[in-house]
Each structure stands twice: as C-alpha cells, then as structure tokens.
Amino acid sequence: MKATRDITATQAAAVVVSTIIGVGVLPLPLFTVQAADTGAPLVTLLASVLALVGLLFVTLLGMRFPDHSIIQYSEQIIGKWPARTINACVIVFFALLTSLTAREFGEVVVTSVLKQTPVEVTVIVMLMLAAISARNNITTFSYIHLFYVPLLLVPVLMIITLSLKNAEPLNLQPIWGNQPSGMLQGILTVAALFQGSFVMTIMIPAMRRPAKALAVSFYSILIAGGLYVVIVIAVVGVFGAQETKKLLWPTLELAKATSLPANVLERLDGAFLAVWVTAVFTTLLTSYFLTSVSLKQMLRLEEPRIFTFFLLPFVFVLAMMPANIAKMYEAVARAGQIGLGLTMVYPGLLLLISLLRRKRGKPIER
C-alpha cells in the first residue's frame, strides 16, 4: 500500500507547533524559575535550542528514509530485534505521555473550574475525543491541526500583550539568574515539553516534498519555542521570580490577573482555559495518533485504525495511576527524562549509525 503524499510544509509545521503547545504551558514558568529564578527566559530559550537539535536528528533521519517512519527504518539501521525492543519502549513512552497529558489536564480542570466533576470523567472525555479523532487518516489529522493553530496562538499572544503592561524590567534581571545552579536540569525539564515534535517522523513519509522537512522543523520550533519564551517573559516580568515559585500554574494565574481594557472581562482565565483545552486536545491527539500508528507499523498491520479504541483502556488506567498531584508531577518529570533519551538520543544514535553504515532509503520518485 502506497501512502499518499499530500501534506504541505505549512500543514506539517502546524502539526508540530500545535503538538508542542500543550498542557506544559501552564507549569512551564514554574519549572524555569525553579531552575534559574530570573534566568527563566534564558532557560526556555536554551531548551528550545536543545529541542531543535533533537528534532533535527529525527528530521535528517526522515529525509534519508523519505518513505518510512522511525519504526520502520530503525530495523534497517540496527537490525530487527534491537530496533523492535527500543521501538516498543518508544511506543509505551508515547502511550504514557498521552495518559500523563490527559491526567495533568484533568487535574487543572478539577482544581480550577469544574470542582465537583470527578477527574476520571474529564480524563475519559478528553481521551475519547482523541481516540475518535485519531481514527482519521494523516491528511485529515494535519488539517485538524492546521485549523486549530491560529486558535491557539492568537488568544495566548493577546493575553501576553495585555499583561505585559504590568511587567517590570527589574523582575527579569539579571538575565542569567541570581542562582543559576539548576540551569542544566531546567533546560532538560523544559526540553522535555517539546517531545511531541517527534511526530515529524510520521509526517515526513506523508509530506509532498520531504526536502522541506528541515525548514519545517526549524520554523515550528521557532514559533513554539518563541511562544514559550514570551510566556515565561510575561509571567516572570509580571509576578517576579520569587512569586512565580509559589504558583502551581503561573500561566493560568497570569490570565487571572489580566483584564481586557475597559472592563470587558475582568479576568481572562476563563477565556484562557477554553483555548488551553484546544491546545491540550491537539497535543493528546498527536501522541495518541503517534502511538497507534507506530504500534500498527511495528506489528506490520494494514488496517490503520485498529488500535485507536484498543489503546483507550490502557491509557486511561495509566492516567489514573498517580495518587495525587505531587506524584503526578513527579511522574511527569521522570517520564520527561526518559523521553529525552528516546526522542533525542535514540534518533541521534540512529543517525550516526546510518551515516557510518551508509544506509539510506530510496529517494522518492517524482
């Protein structure tokens, strides 16, 4: 079966951008100020650069094997069984990422808006939405993302612009932070928020011109990373590093403290949460889609939608595992670190080996 190649560079970039912007937006400033107080924007910037490097590994690999995803070409590069073992880990990791995203979403919702709704209901509704939407083919999948990207970017940028008038420059100085000892750890934590960009590996085989994949990676990290940096600048600029350390979801708090001019809306957290639900949905959709497609590819099955509902109970149970919010963030942090190994080091090694062994896929015929 020949996959259709009809995804444009813009669509691919939209998929990566809206995947990266997700549930992590809310605690992001907290992670960064914990790492290096006023150096938070710098941490975010360096993390984006690190994420770009990781994404470039995936992209370069994808361009060497323009017809296949990492699940398929890894078997050509390092042999069938070693590749299958690691690929299984990658698939389990993305299932875990899906469940943690859903759980984190549920926790925010149950804490701040729907206090009486059980967290299980919020999580299952979100997962169902992702599962149903993940039954679409990759073209529809990327259209869904393209449709939502402006809905994510515009309101968030608006909230940031409105809040910047309350920012104080002193809060952002010195730019490398007073106690930057945790900077390296912080960079890794924040880089872990970019893991969704791994979706590039299944986008390249469907792209009309895989040669454009490099530009796509570059621009999508530029947009998503740029948004992350301005969010951190706004939050730390308005609250100051020390106050940000006291807030579980500083970005939500920023929306709460920001009002539309002329008292149209006195607090924007409601509006922000509405946007954020979309952001979480697109992220969930990608990780769910990636999990089910990768599983299908690993088991060499033809029917593309076979795993969408089959995965649901597993992901749901995983999501419900952490006992409380503290345990959940511990799990998120740990998963993030493991994920860095799987989504950055693994492709990096594959790229190196494929260069050494001079393996490459057939160039696509036009």
Next chain:
Amino acid sequence: MSARGDVASKKNVRLAARLSLLLLMSALLSGCWDRTEIEDRAIVLGVSIDKAPPEAEKEEDPITHYEAKLGPPTSDLIRVGVQIALPGRIPLGPGESGGSGGNDPQKTVWVIDVVGHSVNDALMNLQQELSARLFFGHLRVIVVSEEMARFGLDNVDDYFHRNPEVRRMAWMMVAKGEALALMKAAPKLERVPSLYLMTTLDQGIRMGKFPQDYIGLFWSRKAKLGQEGFLPYVELKKSQNVETKGLALFRDSRMVGSTSPLDIAVYMALKGNNPGGYSAFVEVKGTEVMTHVTHREEKTTFKIRDGKPFFTFKASFELNLEEKMNDVLSAQDPSMIREIEEAQSKGAKKLIEAFLEKTQELDSDVLGLGEYVRAKSPGYWNKNVRTKERWQRMYKEIDYEVEVNMNIRRVGMKAQ
C-alpha cells in the same frame, strides 16, 4: 429468507434509533455536572479578619476538630466576617432603586461573623450555619485589622493564594481598629458596601491618591528578595466613610508600622507614579501657598560605594498653584514662582528623607531598593546579600541622596 432478514434489520434500525434518542435525551436534559443556581450560592463580596479574644472559644463549636483529642488547634482565634450579596436585592440598573429596600445597603448584603482558629476553620464554621455554598469568585475586598496584620498574615495569604476562585485584582487593606466594622458600615454612595471600599481605592488610583496595590501585587512584592509589601491603611470615619490613612508597612508578612497620608504621595513620587494627586503647603517669606502635583518623573540609580549600595533619587514634579493665604506674594512674578519652587523642593526633600529613614528604622524596604541591587549588581548581591533576611539587615545601612526639582506651570484663573 431475505424478506425476514429485511424485517429484522428494520427492527434493529428502529431499536438503534430509539436507543440513540434516549442517549441524546440523557445527555441534553441532565444539565451540567457542576451547575449551581445563583440562589444556591452565597456570593461573598467582602471578608474581614480580626483577632478574637480567647474567651471567644465558647462561641465555636467543634466543626473542623474534636474538643478532646484532635484539637482544638493551638493557633490563636480569629473572627472572620463576610459580606454576602443578596441576589434579588442588588438593583442592577439606576432605575430600580425605589420600592422596598431603597438605598439601604443593609438590605443588599448580609454580614455574618464567626470565630475560628484559621481562615478556613472560620469559613467552615460559617458554612455549617449557612444553607448556600460560599463562593469567592466575586470577592473584592479583604479587610484585616491592624492587630491581625501585626500578628502576621501568613495564614490569610496562604488561604486566599490557594483558593482558585479569588482574583488577584481584589484589594486587601489594613483597618485601624476593628475590621468587622468596615463590613457593617453603610456608606451612602454605593448600594453595596464592599463595592464602596473597592471604589475608594480604585478611584484613588485614578485621582493619584493611591498607587496600584492589588492583593496580587502585594503578594508579588512581599515574595521578592529585595522588597517588602505594603497595604492601604484605612479608618472608618463618623459618616460611615473611609479614609485612606497611609501605607501599612510590612516586613515579611507582618505589619511593622504605618505612615501618614502624605507619605503615600512620597512613595508615589519615589516610584514616579502618575497622576499626581496630592497638595502641600509651602512656606515662602513668612506666608504660605498651596500647590498641587500634577505629574511626576523619577529616576532611581545606584552604585556600590564603600562596599555599600548608594542610591540616588532624582525626582521632578509639575505643579499648579492652588491657593494663597493673602496677597503678599504675586503669582505673576516669575522670581516669586522660582522662590516657591525652591522652598517646595527643600520641603519635599525633607519629606522624602524622613520617609526613607522611617522605612529604614522598620527594616521595611517597601520601595524595593534591594531589587535594584539584585537585578543590576548580581555579583555584589550573591557575595553580600543572597537572602531576604540579610537584605532586611543591610537596608538599614544604605546611603542615598535625593535631588528634587519642582516646576510650577500654572496658577489657575486669578491674575495675581
């Protein structure tokens, strides 16, 4: 065979249709999970917190703790008053004021007070005697008595910081005397007393009477390593109106002193806040005139001198002449205006220095001078300060110079 199959499949379709109708109904008719009617909500507009004497223990039933083993908690008693909006009674438009209640604020809100060992304990006690669920999404004003503020606001801050319903744009203020009295007060200008308190301060910002100091800003300032928070210091006056008496100065979350109202102007001048809103007497040639500040510019710079931070404040003001006591001076004479400007510069300089000295005595760096050091000289900061406690000690020792520049621009409609 095929005909029977057709019938069966038709039956199935019908069954499916009915079932899906049922599903649809259950989804559409059941409403929202978290739905609460507005009547079932006790919308809290204002909260007051006082310290309560130990005798008040008798008033409290064991609601969050058992008397015998699991408590009562060791922390001191506080008295929490809440002002709850009565949904039907608050007139929405200007035309609706007639009829039963009229403008009597006592009829638009309901003030209840309870005692407890902490804010949440008191609110739980209150909830126990109230049918509707307390809702803090519209909380506008938190009034804390001076006694409570001097005792420390850690618990109060924690509760309102943690509660997701509370907005950061609410006001917190320190009341001279009893805080509950401000909840019970019935100012005539607004139908809802809490809204009057809020308007006092919001208008204060617009008239240049008070700097922005919402509860969120207070928290941010208090958290900073090189800065302390402050709150508006208010007093209930005899016609149920509220006077802004000055700044309540804090060190960490404890109030350590208060200032005079004119010190608010000094604070705003040192921060370069606009518009200017204060007037002051100026003594020139044995007589006095009054000027009104309309605009301020301020620049704070610092350098490290002799191992200590040395600050330079350069403030310049735009003024209008507002009043003279007699006709000794002529407002048309440029040299006279020059003299008034100089006299006022001297006076302002003294006021500013007195204010800085006062905050130094109290170890309360409300201006956030430490933040300048932290931000601009991180090397010096990391070597000599690092922590908030160390800065509080060092703040006493810093030196500064003040330069003031006054410019009288207008003299009103009188020619002399």
